Amino acid sequence: MSSTIVRYGALPKELPSDDPDDVVFNSLYGVRTIELNRPKKLNSLNGSMARKILPRLREWEKSDMANVILISGAGPKAFCAGGDVAELALQNKKGEAGQKESADYFALEYKLDLLIATYSKPYVAIMDGITMGGGVGLSVHAPFRIATEKTVFAMPETTIGFFPDVGGSFFLSRLDGEIGTYLALTSERLHGVQAFYAGIATHYLDSSVLGPLTTRLSELVFKDSATLIDRQELINATITEFTSSLPAPDSYPKAQYGNLTGTLREAIDRSFRFDSVEEILEALQREAQSSDTKVAEWAKATGKTIALRSPTSLRVTLRQLREGRNWNIRETFIREHKIAAEFMRHPDFTEGVSARLIAKPPANPVWKPNTLGEVSSSDVQRFFDQPSAAETIELIDPHPGSPSQTYTDYPHAVFALPRESDIQTVVKSYGSAGSQAVVKEMVRRWKNKAGVEEKVQDVISRKTTETDHGIVWQGRGPNL
Known part of the structure; x- marks a missing residue:
């Protein structure tokens, strides 16, 4: 800056x-x-x-x-x-x-x-x-x-x-x-x-x-x-x-x-993680060959959309x-x-x-x-x-008492549903006790906000692996 x-x-x-x-x-x-x-x-x-x-x-x-x-x-x-x-x-x-x-x-x-x-x-x-x-x-x-x-x-x-x-x-x-x-x-x-x-x-x-x-x-x-x-x-x-x-x-x-959510969201993350449009289009072509009919149809339609x-x-x-x-x-x-x-x-x-x-x-x-x-x-x-x-x-110019004009993350993000990074943090601390312990803790932290349980369950299903020691987060971070 x-x-x-x-x-x-x-x-x-x-x-x-x-x-x-x-x-x-x-x-x-x-x-x-x-x-x-x-x-x-x-x-x-x-x-x-x-x-x-x-x-x-x-x-x-x-x-x-x-x-x-x-x-x-x-x-x-x-x-x-x-x-x-x-x-x-x-x-x-x-x-x-x-x-x-x-x-x-x-x-x-x-x-x-x-x-x-x-x-x-x-x-x-x-x-x-x-x-x-x-x-x-x-x-x-x-x-x-x-x-x-x-x-x-x-x-x-x-x-x-x-x-x-x-x-x-x-x-x-x-x-x-x-x-x-x-x-x-x-x-x-x-x-x-x-x-x-x-x-x-x-x-x-x-x-x-x-x-x-x-x-x-x-x-x-x-x-x-x-x-x-x-x-x-x-x-x-x-x-x-x-x-x-x-x-x-x-x-x-x-x-x-x-x-x-679910398999569609996984396909979105796989396809749109690249830094060139050509690579994204190639990834969509691969998804179009998926055995998941919904994902394949989505990939074909999305590739055609981007081409326009x-x-x-x-x-x-x-x-x-x-x-x-x-x-x-x-x-x-x-x-x-x-x-x-x-x-x-x-x-x-x-x-x-x-x-x-x-x-x-x-x-x-x-x-x-x-x-x-x-x-x-x-x-x-x-x-x-x-x-x-x-x-x-x-x-x-900012008014006295305003949030900083140089923040790099929303200071009010907590009022929305938890982000995957928030869920990842709780998985690391509570995952050994199982998925329900993670859901319970997230619902508690977000004060029983409607939609938290559903989102956390979706993220757990996509981003964690069940082991003999509870659930473990997959990959290197929430964006992967």
Whole structure:
């Protein structure tokens, strides 16, 4: 990080042309709500919305009356389906000035995402409905991310000649095993509880209880001496009050490959652990010969999916995830802005958006270059060159009491299901007493959180071996 320039600037101001009604703010006792209000556009995030939300979040940080921030989307279909990329593609066609304007939008968006990732007060994101792209940036870095039966999560950027941004370098690379690589390269969708088990959401609730939950959160009273983690723990316990039984992750016909467990998960980790797209495709070809019919069908479908993606996007995305493992949260957004700015100048983004989203009916994009072999290492390197002072985005300076902007792992990770690394640690300590002893200890440590037992049992079945002395963890680490 030492070679990365860090700059801070002022909060953005609304423009006269901004829509006054695209975000609705409200108060209910100690809760401050943000409602994204573009339901006809599936609440897609634009500059007007970001210019409203950023200063309001900072205002609430300074207010003793604001205890909890809750963000949601208007309408029944979406929390936020992404950024308004169609507008960006049209701007890019204007040449260098338009491309600079598009890059400035990403700077604004990433400022907001980093503020959320390091916010000094409890922040709850309601991922009720479509949650993709820019909507992921508004939610996935929060300590509380609530999925419902209507949640549809995806990072579909390679489909349009882009890369999984909004901090994808950070959160995708820190998911268990190769889940993040798989989701990033394929744009696979996760429905409902699948997002919870994958580690995207921290909680799963039925959408019918969201109203009562908001009311309950508004009634919470924090001690003046309560730290941020104290407040978050109370909120975590409160959300848990509304949790009922979880649906099976394989009960979503529209996401037949979204249940990332068992033999499918083993195949994902085997196939997506490589550092070149070619090796991943070769691994998928091997999996396509599997005697497991489900795995073979998945491998064939996944190979075909990747072949449709922008070759440049695939190469940049894979390198982004590998390097992003070592970036802190602030560096993530500085480096991603450089990558985004390069994509605004690259023909694939404008081509992908125009073909997939603007053309009626949608068409197949013509990528340039059109094959992996034509994308050279120097083509990829320019996306990862350190940004100059002029290229470096201005961030919002941290508020007193905020989490560090240089953390390398989420300080609130404990509110989600345990990660494989957590389970591995307990296996080493309790494995000699058998699998049930490990499950019992994990459930105890996670305070009887719904879903812990199911996840631990799946991990034990995939990652441990039964011996005369209990269970033993396989391999060299949780990512293998």
